[in-house]
Amino acid sequence: MNKTIYLKNRPSGTPSLNDFEFKxxxxxxxxxxEVLLKSKYISVDPYLRGRMRSGxxxxxxxxxxxxxxxxxxxxxxxxxxxxxxxxDFVNGMLQWKEFQVSQVAGLNKVDPNTAPLxxxxxxxxxxxxxxxVGLEKIGKLKEGETLLVSGAxxxxxxxxxxxGKIKGCRVVGIAGTDEKIQKLxxxxxxxxxxxxxxxxxxxxxxxxxxxxGVDVYFxxxxxxxxxxxxxxxxxxxxxxxxxxxSLYNATETPMGPRLEGTLIKxxxxxxxxxxxxxxxxxxxAINQLAAWLQEDKITYSETIVEGFEQTPxxxxxxxxxxxxxxxxxxx
Amino acid sequence: MNKTIYLKNRPSGTPSLNDFEFKxxxxxxxxxxEVLLKSKYISVDPYLRGRMRSGxxxxxxxxxxxxxxxxxxxxxxxxxxxxxxxxDFVNGMLQWKEFQVSQVAGLNKVDPNTAPLxxxxxxxxxxxxxxxVGLEKIGKLKEGETLLVSGAxxxxxxxxxxxGKIKGCRVVGIAGTDEKIQKLxxxxxxxxxxxxxxxxxxxxxxxxxxxxGVDVYFxxxxxxxxxxxxxxxxxxxxxxxxxxxSLYNATETPMGPRLEGTLIKxxxxxxxxxxxxxxxxxxxAINQLAAWLQEDKITYSETIVEGFEQTPxxxxxxxxxxxxxxxxxxx
Numbered sequence: 001m002n003k004t005i006y007l008k009n010r011p012s013g014t015p016s017l018n019d020f021e022f023k024x025x026x027x028x029x030x031x032x033x034e035v036l037l038k039s040k041y042i043s044v045d046p047y048l049r050g051r052m053r054s055g056x057x058x059x060x061x062x063x064x065x066x067x068x069x070x071x072x073x074x075x076x077x078x079x080x081x082x083x084x085x086x087x088d089f090v091n092g093m094l095q096w097k098e099f100q101v102s103q104v105a106g107l108n109k110v111d112p113n114t115a116p117l118x119x120x121x122x123x124x125x126x127x128x129x130x131x132x133v134g135l136e137k138i139g140k141l142k143e144g145e146t147l148l149v150s151g152a153x154x155x156x157x158x159x160x161x162x163x164g165k166i167k168g169c170r171v172v173g174i175a176g177t178d179e180k181i182q183k184l185x186x187x188x189x190x191x192x193x194x195x196x197x198x199x200x201x202x203x204x205x206x207x208x209x210x211x212x213g214v215d216v217y218f219x220x221x222x223x224x225x226x227x228x229x230x231x232x233x234x235x236x237x238x239x240x241x242x243x244x245x246s247l248y249n250a251t252e253t254p255m256g257p258r259l260e261g262t263l264i265k266x267x268x269x270x271x272x273x274x275x276x277x278x279x280x281x282x283x284x285a286i287n288q289l290a291a292w293l294q295e296d297k298i299t300y301s302e303t304i305v306e307g308f309e310q311t312p313x314x315x316x317x318x319x320x321x322x323x324x325x326x327x328x329x330x331x
Numbered sequence: 332m333n334k335t336i337y338l339k340n341r342p343s344g345t346p347s348l349n350d351f352e353f354k355x356x357x358x359x360x361x362x363x364x365e366v367l368l369k370s371k372y373i374s375v376d377p378y379l380r381g382r383m384r385s386g387x388x389x390x391x392x393x394x395x396x397x398x399x400x401x402x403x404x405x406x407x408x409x410x411x412x413x414x415x416x417x418x419d420f421v422n423g424m425l426q427w428k429e430f431q432v433s434q435v436a437g438l439n440k441v442d443p444n445t446a447p448l449x450x451x452x453x454x455x456x457x458x459x460x461x462x463x464v465g466l467e468k469i470g471k472l473k474e475g476e477t478l479l480v481s482g483a484x485x486x487x488x489x490x491x492x493x494x495g496k497i498k499g500c501r502v503v504g505i506a507g508t509d510e511k512i513q514k515l516x517x518x519x520x521x522x523x524x525x526x527x528x529x530x531x532x533x534x535x536x537x538x539x540x541x542x543x544g545v546d547v548y549f550x551x552x553x554x555x556x557x558x559x560x561x562x563x564x565x566x567x568x569x570x571x572x573x574x575x576x577s578l579y580n581a582t583e584t585p586m587g588p589r590l591e592g593t594l595i596k597x598x599x600x601x602x603x604x605x606x607x608x609x610x611x612x613x614x615x616a617i618n619q620l621a622a623w624l625q626e627d628k629i630t631y632s633e634t635i636v637e638g639f640e641q642t643p644x645x646x647x648x649x650x651x652x653x654x655x656x657x658x659x660x661x662x
Contacts, residue, residue: 050596219591222589222591222592223589223591226591236608241591241594241595242595243595244589244591244592244595247589247591247592253588253589254588254589254592255586255587255588255589256586256587256588256589257584257585257586257587258553258554258575258578258584258585258586258587259590260550260553260554260557260572260575260578260601260603261553261575261578261585262603263572263601263602263603264572264573264574264575264603264604264605265381265603266603267602267603267604267605267608268602268603269600269601269602269603270591270594270600270601270602271594271598271599271600271601272591272593272594272595272596272597272598272599272600273595273598274595274598277567277598
């Protein structure tokens with residue numbers, strides 16, 4: 001049999017296990033040109049919450065009563081396609097199923113000898129590319145500048161900060177537990193880290209940690225932390241709006257102080273960033289990240305949850321900040 | 332004697348005549364290297380409100396009990412500087428005084444035979460340059476796109492719209508009186524114009540006037556009109572945050588819907604724009620604007636108020652939208 005996970009209904013506010021449905025299906029067989037895949041590692045990511053809405057976004061919404069999909073590393077179990085053979089490992093946007101057939105469009109082979117398979121969902125996948133391309137193309141981070149990162153202990157944030165250090169910047173991270181704060185400073189080399197849950201005044205904490213002000217803010221969370229970052233932004237500052245996890249589960253329009261005054265006063269750039277808009281940059285980004293990884297200039301952390309059945313819970317745990325680094329389900 | 336206008340106190344909320352003080356001073360005499368200037372045309376601009384605050388901004392605040400300054404066209408009355416002679420006309424950041432002495436730094440000669448003197452405060456001055464450089468450098472407006480402009484009948488807005496038409500775009504303006512709406516369509520060639528004061532729903536009106544969505548939004552007003560523009564922004568849209576006149580007199584932090592979600596979903600760029608950051612572009616911008624003016628491809632409107640004593644009132648009238656095009660005081 002073949003376990004699968006469907007979107008049962010569109011979540012209202014914070015998603016719950018009731019929004020997902022497990023179904024048992026028959027294991028499919030590949031037709032000519034197709035491959036049969038067995039899922040090995042499933043990536044769960046905050047942006048998937050956006051696809052559970054019906055509204056317009058940068059990526060097509062999931063349909064109710066259809067399988068959810070995300071980045072998955074799978075093994076080729078049987079192949080009717082000359083380009084893939086049994087035992088190959090591939091990375092692709094695949095459905096939350098133990099077994100599935102693919103027509104191979106969008107599948108990329110990955111080499112388990114170069115890096116652990118799960119790394120292809122993280123530092124050598126969209127996560128790493130997001131960090132690298134966002135900083136390069138929007139942040140245009142320069143040596144000696146101050147880089148502030150929110151969601152800093154998350155998959156993207158922890159890589160962003162390390163790239164900042166490689167580039168010779170002061171790097172300050174924001175995260176939500178003392179354990180993460182220690183990790184940022186000890187494992188990832190951040191100069192300073194702020195626990196936004198225990199600090200009395202996030203704006204003041206940023207000011208203290210960034211005595212020269214903030215030149216580049218890589219935002220994974222939006223909301224009040226974005227406001228506080230902008231209070232401390234320098235002239236010609238750049239904000240990479242990569243994520244807004246603090247708002248994803250909002251059921252009413254989130255309100256906040258208007259930002260246009262600050263943008264004008266400080267000649268600040270804010271740009272919404274979706275890595276899929278930069279497909280041409282993927283190759284160079286992966287090459288650079290792989291080089292840094294081999295030179296031990298960069299490291300990564302993963303939170304690996306075991307068992308296909310745990311996939312929905314792992315996704316829900318993202319919104320509680322239970323992951324440190326990339327959240328991955330191992331099957 | 333020599334009439335002058337000082338900042339009496341920092342306005343709280345909407346400025347009033349009480350915030351200004353007229354003083355009579357002696358007419359000064361130039362020292363070696365200096366010139367004596369007689370003010371001919373004074374530019375009053377919304378951004379001056381920002382300089383009346385004590386807080387940090389992109390330009391130094393005015394001091395209480397010191398003269399206000401803005402762009403002024405003046406005549407050289409007597410000169411002790413070899414580069415300027417009696418009868419020359421100059422453009423510079425000068426004080427609100429009938430007569431003043433200048434050490435000539437920052438003065439540029441202007442030719443009354445090339446264009447009317449007042450044009451050097453408008454289309455051939457910072458106003459025109461703001462429109463041109465903002466569209467070119469941040470908007471990166473392309474043929475066939477839809478350009479939305481707020482404060483469209485104002486000094487900058489009316490030029491922005493005309494440049495949009497020269498570039499082959501659909502141009503939609505937002506203004507606050509039916510007279511201005513007619514002017515936008517009849518005199519400035521806008522494709523469509525919206526009276527934000529009488530339209531029931533500004534978001535719906537923009538949607539109707541921009542059936543292909545908004546590619547570039549040149550924002551002079553901020554606030555709810557910015558929100559409505561972002562409701563209609565296209566993927567890869569660009570917002571030039573040039574002004575926020577709707578917020579300049581706010582006494583409490585203006586609140587609004589958070590915009591980061593839209594920025595991310597649509598890969599939108601918002602950038603605060605201050606023309607003084609682009610001094611290198613001034614020359615090419617003026618050349619292009621002067622060429623268009625001579626080719627009759629572009630026109631401009633002015634609201635000229637007569638009398639030095641009217642300067643504070645002319646400034647206050649900006650916030651009531653009493654001007655159409657550039658607001659100028661003629662002395």
